[in-house]
Amino acid sequence: MRMLARGGSRRERVRGRLMTAGAALATFLLCVAANLLAFGLGVSVHPEGFLVQTRIEYLGFFSGRDARLLTALALALLVVPTMAFVHQVSRLATATRERRLAALRLAGATPREVRLLGAYESGWRTLLGGVCGVALYLVVNLAVAGALRGAVPLVPAAQLVAILAAVTLAGTLSGLMAGRHVVTSPLGVVRRTPPAGPRALDLVLVTVGAGLLVAGFVDRGDFLRVPYVAVLSMVVGMVLLLFGLVLGAAWLIRVAARWAGDRTGTAETLLAARMVGADPRGWARALSVVGLTVFFGAGVGAQQGPILLRGYLDSSWAVAYLLVDLALLVALVTSAAALVAHQAEDLLDHRHSFAALAASGVPGPALGRVLTRQALIAALPVCVVSAIAGVGVAVSSIWDVYREVPGAFAVAAGGAVLMAGIGVLAATLVARAARPILRRTLRPEGLRDE
Amino acid sequence: MLEARALRKTFARTVALDGVSAEIGDGEIVAITGPSGSGKSTLLHCLAGIVRPESGEVHFDGRRVDTLGDADRTRLRRQSFGVVFQSGRLVPELTAEENVALPLLFNRHGRRESLLAARSRLERLDVAGCADRRPGELSGGQLQRVAVARALVTGPRVVFADEPTGALDSLAGERVMDELVGTARADGTTLVIVTHDNRVAAYADREIALRDGRPAGVIV
Numbered sequence: 284m285r286m287l288a289r290g291g292s293r294r295e296r297v298r299g300r301l302m303t304a305g306a307a308l309a310t311f312l313l314c315v316a317a318n319l320l321a322f323g324l325g326v327s328v329h330p331e332g333f334l335v336q337t338r339i340e341y342l343g344f345f346s347g348r349d350a351r352l353l354t355a356l357a358l359a360l361l362v363v364p365t366m367a368f369v370h371q372v373s374r375l376a377t378a379t380r381e382r383r384l385a386a387l388r389l390a391g392a393t394p395r396e397v398r399l400l401g402a403y404e405s406g407w408r409t410l411l412g413g414v415c416g417v418a419l420y421l422v423v424n425l426a427v428a429g430a431l432r433g434a435v436p437l438v439p440a441a442q443l444v445a446i447l448a449a450v451t452l453a454g455t456l457s458g459l460m461a462g463r464h465v466v467t468s469p470l471g472v473v474r475r476t477p478p479a480g481p482r483a484l485d486l487v488l489v490t491v492g493a494g495l496l497v498a499g500f501v502d503r504g505d506f507l508r509v510p511y512v513a514v515l516s517m518v519v520g521m522v523l524l525l526f527g528l529v530l531g532a533a534w535l536i537r538v539a540a541r542w543a544g545d546r547t548g549t550a551e552t553l554l555a556a557r558m559v560g561a562d563p564r565g566w567a568r569a570l571s572v573v574g575l576t577v578f579f580g581a582g583v584g585a586q587q588g589p590i591l592l593r594g595y596l597d598s599s600w601a602v603a604y605l606l607v608d609l610a611l612l613v614a615l616v617t618s619a620a621a622l623v624a625h626q627a628e629d630l631l632d633h634r635h636s637f638a639a640l641a642a643s644g645v646p647g648p649a650l651g652r653v654l655t656r657q658a659l660i661a662a663l664p665v666c667v668v669s670a671i672a673g674v675g676v677a678v679s680s681i682w683d684v685y686r687e688v689p690g691a692f693a694v695a696a697g698g699a700v701l702m703a704g705i706g707v708l709a710a711t712l713v714a715r716a717a718r719p720i721l722r723r724t725l726r727p728e729g730l731r732d733e
Numbered sequence: 734m735l736e737a738r739a740l741r742k743t744f745a746r747t748v749a750l751d752g753v754s755a756e757i758g759d760g761e762i763v764a765i766t767g768p769s770g771s772g773k774s775t776l777l778h779c780l781a782g783i784v785r786p787e788s789g790e791v792h793f794d795g796r797r798v799d800t801l802g803d804a805d806r807t808r809l810r811r812q813s814f815g816v817v818f819q820s821g822r823l824v825p826e827l828t829a830e831e832n833v834a835l836p837l838l839f840n841r842h843g844r845r846e847s848l849l850a851a852r853s854r855l856e857r858l859d860v861a862g863c864a865d866r867r868p869g870e871l872s873g874g875q876l877q878r879v880a881v882a883r884a885l886v887t888g889p890r891v892v893f894a895d896e897p898t899g900a901l902d903s904l905a906g907e908r909v910m911d912e913l914v915g916t917a918r919a920d921g922t923t924l925v926i927v928t929h930d931n932r933v934a935a936y937a938d939r940e941i942a943l944r945d946g947r948p949a950g951v952i953v
Contacts, residue, residue: 550838557826632825639822642783643884644811645839646804727784 310416371620373461398462409454481533488527495520569625572618581673584698662710815884874905
């Protein structure tokens with residue numbers, strides 16, 4: 284750890300703090316989830332002698348046990364993208380410390396030992412973040428308990444320790460796994476996974492999913508005759524379509540990249556399109572969370588439309604929407620980190636050719652535009668298709684409601700355009716975050732042969 | 734046309750160049766020679782405006798280069814210089830033709846015009862048959878000739894070649910040097926070659942020898 288940290292730059296310290304912050308958020312979310320499960324179970328007694336349940340009425344929506352369970356589940360699920368964010372930051376750390384890691388290998392460290400150093404670093408960072416998360420939880424808990432006159436119990440110490448241990452373990456494993464994306468040799472760091480094209484198999488899920496969805500939609504009038512078959516068909520279709528979209532995104536990206544590369548008259552777009560077209564599966568993986576976010580965002584928007592238009596928004600819907608929006612926000616931040624990590628690893632492979640282009644007089648900003656256009660070429664088709672699919676699934680599942688509420692279609696379409704736009708905008712803005720990495724790639728040292 | 738005066742450049746505590754001066758005329762072919770670590774590549778980078786010396790001056794066509802900002806030096810390289818590197822340094826995802834057309838596209842020429850010019854340049858270097866292949870599908874010699882085509886396609890006044898045959902066997906190296914020097918002479922392009930290979934240096938009109946970052950003599 285000290286070997287990795289020695290001579291660490293400001294950027295590395297920022298990355299370390301991001302890891303700590305991610306772990307703190309994950310720990311806090313888990314503590315709150317555990318807290319929601321802890322009360323209302325008849326185990327807590329107020330110091331003055333009366334049962335905690337008598338105070339739960341102060342909690343409004345959270346007075347109901349089911350509401351608390353669902354909220355706890357949603358918060359626990361939010362931990363997944365948060366820890367994925369920590370993992371992406373670990374990946375980025377490995378991809379951008381090429382010289383230091385190569386020097387360790389030259390000094391005799393084995394690849395496994397280099398990975399262990401990464402695991403040690405992220406383990407230590409997540410432990411620190413976990414402690415901060417627990418501290419934050421205790422402060423918030425005390426404040427809320429005070430405001431609600433003791434209605435909120437404290438999570439038992441053993442559970443807090445278990446949460447802290449789980450987050451630290453996840454962080455350590457994530458650091459160990461992050462190093463597996465690249466191969467660290469004494470001569471430098473290269474990507475482990477070679478660029479790969481899409482697979483025909485990826486399209487099967489999309490086709491079957493869309494087919495089941497359409498079949499269920501067409502058959503929905505016959506619910507009484509064959510109970511739930513249409514509903515089952517639509518649900519299975521939706522799940523398959525969702526997975527199919529993630530896997531099939533490589534096809535979309537390749538088609539879009541070829542189309543753009545064969546038509547463009549600018550060097551930046553040509554370079555971007557050819558680079559994306561050579562590794563569509565890598566881009567599909569990096570954009571999978573963006574696609575899912577747009578899919579769910581557009582779907583939720585389409586589901587919200589009729590409720591908002593009818594004025595049915597009560598506290599339960601409001602809390603549910605708030606949690607969904609929070610989940611979408613965390614997912615977008617995670618996907619942003621995944622994209623930066625992907626571009627950093629991509630630049631590892633292109634550092635020599637990019638440094639040569641810069642030496643030949645290609646301005647740095649022009650190469651920066653290549654990164655932005657890569658993100659645009661890859662994200663645009665994924666976001667558009669995900670938004671259409673999300674709206675399609677939501678509208679088909681509540682078709683009868685849509686027919687009754689005027690203006691609902693317009694709201695759904697607007698939501699789809701908005702979510703696709705947010706997805707594309709996020710991807711292109713994130714590409715700008717990779718520019719400092721690009722600037723380091725363009726230094727004249729990159730011209731030297733290894 | 735290209736002049737360096739008392740250049741000094743250090744990397745951490747290592748002195749890469751220590752008071753090196755050189756003068757290169759229009760259309761001249763000059764080899765910068767010396768053992769590893771003698772400062773050959775650093776001198777080439779200073780002359781090409783890729784790095785700035787800590788002291789000393791670099792002039793091109795009477796204009797001082799070392800005091801220009803990064804954007805101006807980049808523009809100068811794009812408009813007046815071409816660079817060939819040891820391993821070609823082509824973009825692996827682009828075809829040979831697209832790689833050669835790239836500098837023209839960055840100069841805002843049209844796609845069709847750029848690809849035609851690239852094809853013509855590849856024909857002159859006898860690698861037109863490789864136009865639709867990617868760098869990974871080319872031999873070392875073919876790859877380097879494509880790199881030469883890329884450096885020459887914009888019609889630069891000066892071509893800088895950093896160990897252009899360093900990664901090639903002697904036969905392929907000879908072929909690349911024949912093409913590079915032949916094309917430079919035909920077009921009247923100034924050529925500055927960094928090499929530690931005497932056979933490559935023999936192609937030059939003049940040799941600037943370096944040792945430990947200092948001039949070790951000029952061999953005519």
